[in-house]
Amino acid sequence: MPEVLANEQVAAGVYRLTVGGRFEGKMGQFYMLRAWGRYPLLPRPLSIFNLTEQSVEFLYAVVGEGTRIFSALRRGDSVELEGPLGNGFPDPAGKTAMVGGGIGTAPFYYALQQITDADLYLGFSREAYLVDDFRAKTTGNVVVDVGGIILDQIDFGEYDTIYVCGPHNMLKAAQLRQRTSGTEADVYVSLENRMACGVGACLVCSVECRDKRKKACTDGPVFRAEEVVFA
Amino acid sequence: MIDTTCRIAGLPFKNPIVMASGTFGFGSEYGAFYELSRLGGISGKGLTLQPKPGNSGLRVYETPSGILNSVGLENPGIPAFLRDECPRWEKLDLVRIVNLGGNTIQDYVEGARLLQEAAWERAQEQRTAFDMIELNISCPNVKAGGMAYGIHTETAREVVREIRAATSLPLVVKLSPNAENIVEMAEMCEEEGADGVSLVNTFSAMKIDIRKRRSVFENLYAGLSGPAIKPIALRMVHQVSRAVSIPIMGMGGISSAEDILEFIMAGAETIQVGTHNFVNPRAGVELIEDLERLMREEGISSLDEIRGIL
16 A cells, blocks of 8 residues: 655645655546545545655645545555546646635646646645745746635636636636636636546536536536526 | 346346436446446436426535435436437346336326336337336425325335236335334335335435525435444344245445345345445445355355245
């Protein structure tokens, strides 16, 4: 079973977990993780924060029992990983922006490995984290906002491709911004619905889309912003 | 030599492990993890005549040793199943079960007729895509109809009778633990000519968000599954097995070979595995191996030796 190499707290309730081994994955894909025996029953989906030849990293916030157990992991502990799962972000065209809200910044660290000149917009509600690490990954502009609305900092008209990941209301606002700004940019949102199986069988992460219902785990987690019907 | 074979309505199961409806899609997702034909059978996602979008809002919530789900029978509808999934199912060498749901008796009956016709058409060409119907009168997550049929024996009788008349396919009726009297319900199924019963579906249950002061589910209640319900499910299987002579597919929180033997000892012919697939996507094939090992350890050469011994 893969071993934990590090599990470092980077801010209040936010941790960076490094698991040793050779893993695969595209930007925006995720793994299902367990770090316990039978209970809790369900594994937890975490998006790829970073991938090297020796390890995979995850950035996560402690929100419930599963992530609380993750937060207590130490070097040498075992974890079970299933993945990579999901579709990930499509390859971008032209000038690209990545907009992350809180823990939604996580997938962009790895995405910047592929798109090294993207502009980065990082929004945090209380405390910014890993900003210098993010800055080191891109030659583009990096905008950081704490306590405000990160979407207010970005001109949608300036870009050809915009990736957004963050809380539900932020994704919904991004969809609205796309419509009202009249931008021709392709806007993609990465959803964080609760999941059970992670492989497309159980339908609990179902997403209402314009044409039909889709699955966040296998059809997503990345969707074109305009296709999602936000509650 | 360990014999794990089972039989319902003349259909041979290689082993008692059947994947439970609603937890296994139509199989293709888990087919990426192991050879599906190693399983005893699969029961596909519950189907209704028309496509159903399912419930909106949160659909899953984890509880101690269990999960609540409120999927609400999201499914592509029977015609889409026949068109898109059956070609794949034709190639599977295991017992393939279509789980049939509905909102009204007319829905159920028309669904059963469509399935019957499709089975006939294939039979003309010496082909089969499915072997059995599991009649779902017990989904707790559908407002109109749904579980209502699974509560009162006499209401359920009407559905079972109509479906029995509409199809000659082997018919198993999936029972709800929320039934007023599950033993009476099973007896009714036997009287109406069902080839078996499967039990139990999920328990109607609830979770309240105390900060928002409302249920976490838009549908108010949801269905509880997982190891939390296993002891109750086992007791119900035992009670039903003492009352009827048709075979039982036992289910409810099964997550180990030990659990499987318990259900067989309580009288089940086969078992079904549901929630445990989410815990371990390779559960099916691992349970098969564990079961054979455990039977060897316990000196059991055939499941018939222990079936219903209590």
